[in-house]
Amino acid sequence: MSRRIPSTPGCLAVLLSVTILSGATAEDAVMPSASSETICTFDTPEAVSAQRTAVPGDGATLGFSAEGRRSSGALTITAPGRPCRLILDLDGHLAPREGVLCSAWVAVAEAGTGARCTLTAHRTTADGRRTSDHLADIPLAHDRWTLLSGWVTRSGVDQRTTLVISAPAGTTLLVDDLRITSSGIPHPLDQRPPLRVAGSRLVADGEPFLLHGVNLSAYSGDEADDPQHALGSIVADDYRDIAAAGFNCVRLNLWHRVFHEANGWAWLRVQHRWATMHGLRLILDLHSPPGGYQSNEYRGSFWTSPEQQQQFIDFWVQLAKAYADAPGIAALDLMNEPLPPDESTWLALAARTLSAVRKAGWDRPIIVESSMRVDGWSETSPKLDDPGVIYDVHFYMPWEFCSQGASTYGQSGRGYDGAVIDAAFLRTHLEQQLLLFARKHQVPVNVGEYGVSGKTLGCGGDRWLADMLNLLRDNGVHAQYFCWTIFDDFALNSGWHRQDPAPRREVLLRLLDRRAK
Missing domain, CATH: 2.60.120.260 (Galactose-binding domain-like)
Structure with a gap:
């Protein structure tokens, strides 16, 4: 518009x-x-x-x-x-x-x-x-x-x-x-069937359902920011435009401070209502848990703090009770890019959280991401004792290509030349990080983040995305592109200050829409 x-x-x-x-x-x-x-x-x-x-x-x-x-x-x-x-x-x-x-x-x-x-x-x-x-x-x-x-x-x-x-x-x-x-306006009637795990697939009323979505961020990337950075970052038109772009779900990036300090529960009701109105399902992703955002550079106290770990579990129990009867919630994503001291520490906490959330009445899919200490879910990775888990990795391979020119993480970059980096390269790495594990255990898998910096469009970023989308489709992998807005280097739309008219990465949007057809 x-x-x-x-x-x-x-x-x-x-x-x-x-x-x-x-x-x-x-x-x-x-x-x-x-x-x-x-x-x-x-x-x-x-x-x-x-x-x-x-x-x-x-x-x-x-x-x-x-x-x-x-x-x-x-x-x-x-x-x-x-x-x-x-x-x-x-x-x-x-x-x-x-x-x-x-x-x-x-x-x-x-x-x-x-x-x-x-x-x-x-x-x-x-x-x-x-x-x-x-x-x-x-x-x-x-x-x-x-x-x-x-x-x-x-x-x-x-x-x-x-x-x-x-x-x-x-x-x-x-x-x-x-x-x-x-937030006080009643939620619209949602008569869609909930998603369930059935072997290696997700089903809705017995029919296969593949999640094809995009990340929508309510986290600024800086723990010191005011929660307003998150609370005001998403508007109703985002959900309308995401649905129009061909996506069927949103991975909503949540920030613990919003819930502890700013009544994020009321805010989440608004997000849920908007998603429902536009036929989208939500993956609720705790992008920044108590103790702060994790990923490769985490230096916080979460993994040595029983109090913060209990706050983490309590958050999910409260959310599970609040949304147990909401079919539009596709899945709960326990923690974004956890960085524990070792893999077993994360798997133990994930198991405790799964047990608590199931006891709270949540009987639908839960996403567990691989620890950042290991290279995804390999063929030898242990399987969790819960049949409703979706196993998840984030995929930016090779990082030096996907992130080039990005202001925060950017590398010097390289071309997607069809030789060193090509569709076979992507397939090999996704096999090692996710697909071999999925076939061995017959479980559903998700790529919660994938994408390329806008600076790659001059050196093959569109070809990378086309090959990646084919790989995901051919292997029945659920996936959410990173991201819709806010983080401007990777965003499909304008970032911190939303403007109109504003440049959109139409080449990427057309490729992503094609996957939905």
């Missing part, structure tokens, strides 16, 4: 009345009852005037441009000499311990301002105390739209919560596709 930036911010199709919001003297704005997917959506002037939920602040003027992101236009906010502010009143629509995700596409009418746009939550308690939470801060562009999004939860003591979208004085802020989605 293309968005068009208004060329003249003063060209308003409809000029709405100005409302001042200043403390107790403000006129309360009222939202309609939450009977649909979102509490409110502002995409026409009629919707704004009818709902009267969004009001300009500090003498700002709220207008409507006929030349917006969609044919219906975009809101324009001007406040000569003052910051532009759009104030969203959540009063009466945010129950205690529930949350809302606010998202909007924003731009600035003036070129060369270097302006930024912020999203802030302001809370007032019953005794009159006021606090503010910074949710998002993004650069504004004149020639394209940028996604602004953030998550806010109401605590038990909050009396009133408002969200404020703000831009500096001297700018004309353009806002479009403004959505406020609540």
Whole structure:
């Protein structure tokens, strides 16, 4: 979907009345009852005037441009000499311990301002105390739209919560596709059959089902970041676009801090609802467990901390109980790229976790990844004593090729020349890391991550992906591409700051879509 930036911010199709919001003297704005997917959506002037939920602040003027992101236009906010502010009143629509995700596409009418746009939550308690939470801060562009999004939860003591979208004085802020989605909206009826392990296959109501998905990250890659980096990183349109791209599942990368510090359980209900609405199944992947993200560079205390290990098990027990009857959850992925002191330590913890989750009522697939201390699930690797396990590896072979040019992990690179690196090379390594084990034990297998840096597209990355997809298909391997967005080097779409129009790696998307046909 293309968005068009208004060329003249003063060209308003409809000029709405100005409302001042200043403390107790403000006129309360009222939202309609939450009977649909979102509490409110502002995409026409009629919707704004009818709902009267969004009001300009500090003498700002709220207008409507006929030349917006969609044919219906975009809101324009001007406040000569003052910051532009759009104030969203959540009063009466945010129950205690529930949350809302606010998202909007924003731009600035003036070129060369270097302006930024912020999203802030302001809370007032019953005794009159006021606090503010910074949710998002993004650069504004004149020639394209940028996604602004953030998550806010109401605590038990909050009396009133408002969200404020703000831009500096001297700018004309353009806002479009403004959505406020609540975790309290009931989940849609999901009549799909759940997935089950049947020998070496997954089945849905007895019919074979192959997971073909993409990673969607709610983890920033930095344990020191605010949980808002995760909570605001995914919006409803992601699930719509993923389904349209031909995928049937999402491997949702979860961060332990979101659940321990920011009511991630309410946030997860929103993700589950969006996935269900678009016919996608979710793999819930604990990408960063208590103690921090693992993988090759892990230096944390998880493996020597009984407390953190118990928190890990307790998380999965709680999740299993919450989603035991949710057929849209394809599988639980216990830990992303575990780095234990040795393989046996991880297998012992995985066995304890499997037992606890099964006792909690989860009778569907559970993914166990190979330890980073060994080279995948080899033919001699031990099999876990649970018939519902999917065995998983991540595959970026050779790493020097797949990661070249990447800002975080990048290597100097090499070409996919059809000689040293070719389809036979990929087959040999996947056989050693996964396929021989799968044939020996007749178990289902998954590649939870695979992909190439965008810098490989000039030296054979598309051929690597085509060969990899053929290899996965021919061997019945479930797989999820890494990734949809956020990590820009590997992402199929724009990364940290989502922009529109933005370059998409259409060559890779076409190859991935072809696998689904």
